[in-house]
Amino acid sequence: MLLQIHPESDLLKVFATGKFSLEDAKRTFLQMLEAIALHRCTKVFLDGRKLTGNAETMERFYYGEFAANMVMKASIEKGVSVGTQFAYVLSEPLLDPNRFGETVAVNRCMNVKTFRNPEEAHQWLKIAHANTPGGGEENAAADSRG
Numbered sequence: 001m002l003l004q005i006h007p008e009s010d011l012l013k014v015f016a017t018g019k020f021s022l023e024d025a026k027r028t029f030l031q032m033l034e035a036i037a038l039h040r041c042t043k044v045f046l047d048g049r050k051l052t053g054n055a056e057t058m059e060r061f062y063y064g065e066f067a068a069n070m071v072m073k074a075s076i077e078k079g080v081s082v083g084t085q086f087a088y089v090l091s092e093p094l095l096d097p098n099r100f101g102e103t104v105a106v107n108r109c110m111n112v113k114t115f116r117n118p119e120e121a122h123q124w125l126k127i128a129h130a131n132t133p134g135g136g137e138e139n140a141a142a143d144s145r146g
Contacts, residue, residue: 001016001017001018001019001020001021001024001025001027001028001051002016002017002018002028003015003016003028003031003032004017005031005032005035007035007038007039007041010040010041010042010043011041011043011044011045011125011127012032012035012036012039012041012043012044012045013045013047014032014035014044014045014046014047015046015047015050016028016046016047016048016050016051017050017051018051018052019051019052019053020051020052020053020054020055020094021053022055022059022062022063025063026063026066029063029066029067029070030070032044032046033070033071033074033078033080034078036074036080036084037074037078037079037080040079041084042081042083042084042085043084043085043087043125043127044084044085044086044087045087045089045118045121045122045125045127046086046087046088046089047089047118048088048089048090048091048094049089049090049091051090051091051094053093053094054093054094055093055094055096055101057100060096060100060101060104061100061101061104063101064100064101064102064103064104064105064108064110065104065105065108067086067105067110067112068104068105068108068109068110068112069108071084071110072108072109082109082111083111084111085111085112085113085124085125086110086111086112086113087112087113087114087115087121087122087124087125088102088112088113088114088115088121089114089115089116089117089118089121090114090115090116091116095114095116096114099114101114102114
C-alpha cells in the first residue's frame with residue numbers, strides 16, 4: 001500500500017493505492033499519524049477507493065483496535081488531538097457494509113467514520129470540496145505515477 005499525503009491547513013488529504021494487507025494498513029496508519037503530528041491537522045480525509053483486496057473480519061477488528069490505540073498513544077507522545085476526525089472513503093469489498101472496523105475503533109474513542117463517496121465525507125468533516133492539488137482521483141493517479 002502506498003500513500004500520497006497532502007496537508008492543507010488543519011486537513012490532511014490522503015490517497016491510498018495498492019493491495020490491502022493488515023501489516024501495510026498498520027504501517028501506513030503510522031505514517032498518517034506522523035503527518036498529523038507534523039502539520040497539526042485535526043481532520044483526515046482518506047480516499048482508499050483505489051485500494052484492492054479484502055479484509056477478513058478479524059483483520060477489521062485488529063485494524064480498528066490498532067488505529068484507536070495509536071491515536072491515543074500519539075495524543076500523549078506527539079500532541080495529536082484525540083478528537084481528530086478520520087473520514088475513510090472506501091469501496092466494497094474493503095468497505096464493510098456493517099462497519100465493523102469503524103465500530104471497533106469508535107468503541108475505543110476514535111473519531112472515525114467510513115463513507116462510500118467523498119461528498120458525504122466532506123460533509124461530515126465540515127469542509128468544502130476543493131479542486132486543489134491532490135483533491136481529485138485524477139490527481140491521485142498522477143501522484144502515484146511520479
